Amino acid sequence: MAMQKWFTEAKLGIFIHWGIYAVDGVAESWSFYGGQVSHAQYMKQLDGFTASGYDPKAWADLIAKAGARYAVLTARHHDGVSLWDSAESDLTVVKRTPAGRDLLTGYTEALREQGLKVGLYYSHSDWNHPDYASIVHTDPPNEDVRTNPLVAPREGAEDPVAWQRYLDYRDAQVRELVDAHRPDLLWFDGEWERSEEQWRMRELAEQIRSLSPGTILNARMLSYGDYATPEQGLPVEAPDGPWELCLTINDSWGYQHADGNHKSVGQLVRLFTETIGMGGNLLLDVGPKEDGTIPSEQADRLLGLGDWIARHEEAVYGTAAGLPAGHHYGPSTLSADGRTLYLVCFGIPHETVSLRGLRTPVKRVSVLGRGSELGHRVTGGLGDVPGVLWIDAPADGLVDAYATVLAVELEGELDLYRGKGRD
Structure with a gap:
């Protein structure tokens, strides 16, 4: 069955x-x-x-x-x-x-x-x-x-x-x-x-x-x-x-x-x-x-x-397994349409939250449940190897007592780089 x-x-x-x-x-x-x-x-x-x-x-x-x-x-x-x-x-x-x-x-x-x-x-x-x-x-x-x-x-x-x-x-x-x-x-x-x-x-x-x-x-x-x-x-x-x-x-x-x-x-x-x-x-x-x-x-x-x-219902129900280990320091889930990543952050994020290996351009990042938009930028990258996405850490008043969730809205479906980089 x-x-x-x-x-x-x-x-x-x-x-x-x-x-x-x-x-x-x-x-x-x-x-x-x-x-x-x-x-x-x-x-x-x-x-x-x-x-x-x-x-x-x-x-x-x-x-x-x-x-x-x-x-x-x-x-x-x-x-x-x-x-x-x-x-x-x-x-x-x-x-x-x-x-x-x-x-x-x-x-x-x-x-x-x-x-x-x-x-x-x-x-x-x-x-x-x-x-x-x-x-x-x-x-x-x-x-x-x-x-x-x-x-x-x-x-x-x-x-x-x-x-x-x-x-x-x-x-x-x-x-x-x-x-x-x-x-x-x-x-x-x-x-x-x-x-x-x-x-x-x-x-x-x-x-x-x-x-x-x-x-x-x-x-x-x-x-x-x-x-x-x-x-x-x-x-x-x-x-x-x-x-x-x-x-x-x-x-x-x-x-x-x-x-x-x-x-x-x-x-x-x-x-x-x-x-x-x-x-x-x-x-x-x-x-x-x-x-x-x-x-x-x-x-x-x-x-x-x-x-x-x-x-944080949006990051729980109707989602699938998120990123494999190594892309984000914490668990994550993925929306059913593959266009929103939910990054779970334990403790208080300082300065920035990083995301590696993301090929799909990012449209918007926000704190789930708060609606507050966060700045983000990409540094580095060469050829097929994408750079690192840096997301500004949320202000103290936006941090959840147990785990803060960042909603990363993508321009298209999630596409990850899983290679070893240039020789």
Whole structure:
């Protein structure tokens, strides 16, 4: 399926990791997998998960104010606890927690009321399912996948019948999600624990496409994914095709009481502009508390990022990746018609801002959102090698607190020199 246009135009999505792990503030699923807490202690969190303050309309309002165009909620993580009333499992927040109700429908409806696209996260793996640890990866990527008792059968004693039961369970749960919500995006995870053939990815992709042809899939559907999902680290070179950087606001995906290491609004603006300048989307993660409220430290940062985006919408939405590295000291984006460059400047520009390798003559330069025109001139240049464009630094009163954007209007479509100069 061709990538949906809305995704490449969205620029920002909000990832929401919400589950029973928020009760004690432990790592989602991984805390019992790695032994930081016992399995019994982890599962006891079912008793404390209330969703008592859950207001999906407030979530959707915050997501919209952040400038995001879509969100992705963890419908089921590796711990197997489903946020909806699955007919395939008793391990759901409806049947096993004080929340006692489906938590996906309100989310889906609230997002769509705001005109936002709906994403659902679902893990291929389920470390609580009795049939999951029944076969071994045909080419294990690490020792854990080969030997961990939550993943592989003890002493390699495989049970293909049990594995088929597990696949039937997974496929049925995915069918429930697609039937009920027709998600715009399905964000899969856990794929490293089996091969593509063992997962029967082709059959799963065909099932999803037959039910909801417009649903896009991330790369954790392996060969059947529509876009790449680098995680927690901005790539130095952009992945091929559409992509999205998934990133936490602090150091944790889910809510962890002790994690106060939040990125500042300025750092989020920098990471966001660097991501869209390379042609990707940012999927920025928040971790609601067990009651469903988003911590104020995280909500405030979303609002701060949204305020910056609102001041610079022209440089965000409807743009493509900007200049390759080496032309400008900072990220940039390019208008859809290829005739306006948006240069992002961090800190306070002094004297001049330089732009190298620009062949297209410049018509006008201004501070985006302020309308103030800036002087500019070209020095040097020889033959095919263009000179350097120097743009007068904006006055102090025109500088944005987080990142100033200069709109460089060109006489024609962008034409760059990428050579090595004269011998």
